[in-house]
Amino acid sequence: MTATQVERPSLGRREGIEWKRILLTREMIVFVMILLLGIASTMISPYFLTAANIKNVVIGMSVEMVVAIGLTLVLISGGIDLSVASVVALSAVVVALVFDAGGSVPLALFAGIMSGVIVGAVNGALIAYVNLNPLITTLGTMTIFRSAVYILSGGYAMSSIPASFKEIANGTWVLGLPNLVVLTVLLVLVFHVLVANNVWFRKFSFLGGSEMAAVRAGINTRRLKMLGYIICSVLAAVAGIIVVARLGSSFPNTAQGMELRVITAVIVGGCSIYGGKGTIIGAALGVLFLALVNNILVLNSVSVYWQGVASGCVLILAILSDAIINRGKRS
């Protein structure tokens, strides 16, 4: 045999901790940026590191973070879902309608979640089984679902929400933390661990890496795609439930424009819009980072109109840093 014999002592085993590799992961970079931003903000504004402000930021970003989980899953699988924000609003209005009609809390929860299952199945069926382009399909359903919200609500805010329902988001059942924050952190951790370790959830990264290879590996890619969109919409519906419970009312313009904010955040957190790349923790850190950027702008009385400039710059810097880190690697 002419096989070249090469020493491979390290193959498969990890020798020590490789700091360079860990430090250059997107999650770590964003995490360090968050710390730096936190330190800078503390020095700039005396209000930043107050319990009230931190609570504000964390509660404010919870809804976007829950939406980000589902969107990340879809992005990892190689798709995209622009309809998430409309689904948040749809689930919110469905919940409010149930209460308007005198329904109970469990019924409202069930109806809200079911609205997510149904619209997710619509997105998923069109994309996975009819083979429509996900970007254009969900652009269409985004406007359809938003219209449905206005039709269902007649364009009015609905506020007949029982106190016991508001308690679901605002109560402090665990360690004095607001429930919605606990729920959000739990969802982020559970989905992160599942995507990294669970046999079934790992299939989403196979699908996003190469659909053909996934088929050859025996994966039912159509069904998987469909279920990805359903999970995404259900999480958006959960976010809608959280919104109603927190605010005690449902507005037809709930979460308007949120899809683009969340997509921006998860890309900052390391997701690729080309599929196959990203982690849930990374996406959550991206949401947190942008929330902090906006917060420090607000604390320094910078006009809210500047928030878009800030998010946009962060996004471009993020993909720029990618290009720099990946320079020299094969594509």
Add this chain to the structure above:
Amino acid sequence: MSRQALVEMTGIEKRFGPVEVLKGVDFELYENEVLALLGDNGAGKSTLIKVLSGYYQPDAGEISVGGEDRKFGTPQDAREAGIETIYQDLALFDNLDVAANVYAGKEIVGGGWRKLLGFVDHKTMRETAADAVSKMAINIPRIDVEVSAFSGGQRQCVALAKSIMWGRKVVIMDEPTAALGVRETGKVLDLIRTLKSHNLSVIVIMHNIEHVMEVAERAIVMRSGTRRGTVDLKGPDDRESHDKIVQMLM
């Protein structure tokens, strides 16, 4: 020859609409043999091996593996019969590491609570995958990086490690060296020898006769959907066989 063939195809016919692509082709592959399939562009080589890998169903003809008659409705059927095809695009997940690629669709689930949650055993998968690729003739610098960074030969190595690990009997490679440079081509030829040393049989489609002479023990030559003949090869310097092949190709 009275040797019992491992794979035998007889009278394979395949047409696409009006075009008769395979006109009753016979084919045999022996145990632990490296067989080259040769022929002009459009001779029907790819179509023939796609019939064997379950990708196409023949219009007529029989397939037997290990003396048993088989019908392959899907590539999965062929795989279960021990026949693995390495596709030209290699069907790898560029975004994932070697272990994930090798184990795609066949993950090792951990024991105890991890089994309950359906969690994969990253450590065992990484170690066994490392073991499998280290048996190959190509050096993989590290296995916990995305395979997108790998060279053509290294990617072949990952794809082939799969077939060794899953205990396949036959590996089919359709033009594995088509996109490779001289050095990488040499490595792929080494990989083919490695497969043989692991008691596998290999069917390889190649256009370069020098490469065929270097690695194969026998060649079957095809021409416009028929079999021209077969030649036993006795190494790279076997001029006689070389000339016979060239004649059949003309």
